[in-house]
């Protein structure tokens with residue numbers, strides 16, 4: 719069972735400066751909903767109710783968002799705007815939120831290791847809220863949970879990217895398993911390779927299910943690309959033992975950590991509600 723979802727949300731979000739100088743990137747809205755709320759909804763849809771958030775300096779707005787705002791609620795009670803808070807209220811009722819702080823931003827791997835105190839010794843999901851996933855059918859995390867239940871090892875979500883974009887992602891090599899066309903046993907993974915060194919065009923996106931031995935591996939992993947502790951390097955250790963599955967999810971992903979992806983997501987969601 720996957721009971722907890724970790725949200726590494728301590729990064730500086732420098733690509734969105736100056737907006738992210740005093741506002742967490744995870745709180746930037748697509749239409750009226752902050753990115754992290756989409757992620758929490760996806761986790762809840764997968765049956766996960768314990769949300770573990772790795773935050774950092776300047777990220778307090780995330781905590782306030784997943785809390786009651788008595789003054790505001792009192793102000794709009796009984797009016798037409800009250801229903802605008804229905805979704806977030808329901809999330810707050812159904813989920814618990816706990817927080818820990820990453821003191822130094824030493825990379826995604828380090829952020830995940832920082833979350834150990836909230837996760838403990840059990841398999842868990844990871845959502846990078848700036849990768850916004852949408853599926854008209856089963857949500858991406860629920861799809862991954864089903865893969866985890868079958869293979870009982872770490873699962874990374876992948877998508878095909880243009881080969882000239884591999885330097886933005888962790889990229890995998892692997893073989894399709896069990897006659898599927900979407901599920902690979904990973905044999906190698908490289909963080910942000912040049913296209914000429916990329917083992918494939920199958921890029922890891924911001925959804926993971928990790929087994930808890932990842933924490934010990936991370937503890938013993940040295941800083942990698944960019945001087946940061948990379949989750950890809952730790953996953954490679956599991957992959958060498960045949961314990962990582964890469965799953966080509968069904969649905970759409972928007973890279974909302976980039977301005978282009980953010981605008982694309984905004985337009986896409988806006989067109990959806992208008993049509």
Ligand code: UTP
Nearest residue numbers: 726727728729730731732733823824825826829
């Ligand atoms: P990114 O590299 O996309 O986020 O990290 P960033 O560093 O915030 O953004 P830019 O590149 O400066 O614009 C992927 C995810 O990992 C988290 C980020 O918050 C984001 O969700 N992260 C990254 C941490 O929590 N801690 C870190 O030290 C680094």
